[in-house]
Amino acid sequence: MRNILDFTLDELRTTFVEELSEPRYRADQVWRWLWRSLAHDFACMTNVSVKTRERLAEEFTITWPRVVTIQKAQDSTTKFLLELDDGARVETVLIPSTDHLGKTRWSQCLSTQVGCPMACTFCATGQLGFERNMSMGEMLGQLLVGRDYVQDLAPEHPIIKNVVFMGMGEPLLNCDNLIRALFVLNDPHGLGFSPRRITVSTCGIPAGLTRLGETGLCYLALSLHAPNQSIREQIMPKAAQTSLNTLLAHLRSYPVKPREHITFEYLLLRGVNDELHHARELAKIVNAQNGKLNLIVYNKTSHARYEPPEPERVLAFEQELWKHHVTATLRASKGQDIDAACGQLRARS
């Protein structure tokens, strides 16, 4: 049977009209139940006739990822180990922050693939190898799990404010499903995320970048991690098959909205890419693209062959960037004590 969460709203409307001889608005009603009310079954959809509900239950399932374990870090970062329909396992992470009124807001980090084929040398997911792409329903099913959890935690503010596609996998190698997921995320009848609240992070797949840019449905973050081609080849050999020059040329033609910037992500690895001359090389790249920079200090993984730089080194690197007029911010690492931080996701149980 088909998982109804794998349909976009347009696809659902067409299916209702053509296959089920139901009116279009019925698809919209069911849609709201699925994505707004977090319905787990058709029986609860009380504004739909009993007969139609039975028919729907014969045609479709509503399959959420199954929660295997939930781990909460000292800083409240919460990691879910999820099992998909075929037994494959992925992780998603809820990351808390506090707004100016002192309310907790959550960002959710979503996975897009089971494993990852890019094999970046510093990333735990990359060491797992690639199993398969996640479907759209599986990707957004993670968000349903997250919403459900946050709603139980704080019924008055069940707010997941931002979604970042920075979990397991390379989003632009699963571009069809990713773009469908972005449309569903944006849909005002459903999840209603504005593009400013969605970030897709990629190591840079040219064909995917072109397609993603055309949608205008999210911010772009680019995992650069190296100030030149030779270091990039050394630490992310597969991504570096697209040369840095080619990649940067693609980014120059990436459509960026007024007042928006591409964010470059730069992972600091001790003795590899953390010298001040690297910072200056990096500044040239980021400034030429009118981009912003997110510095990330390496989080150790169990395959660790790298070390994070000393805090003074990190600060000096950051200051060198500022000196060269780069808007650089240090990404606060959250959830390290439960292996939920960047690059630590590997879905072990």
Ligand code: SAH
């Ligand atoms: N494949 C995508 C998205 C997943 S990784 C991408 O490459 O962007 C999300 C971010 O975490 C990336 O910037 C990634 O390079 C970074 N990351 C990977 N391993 C890390 C580690 N050990 N410590 C800190 N950040 C890491």
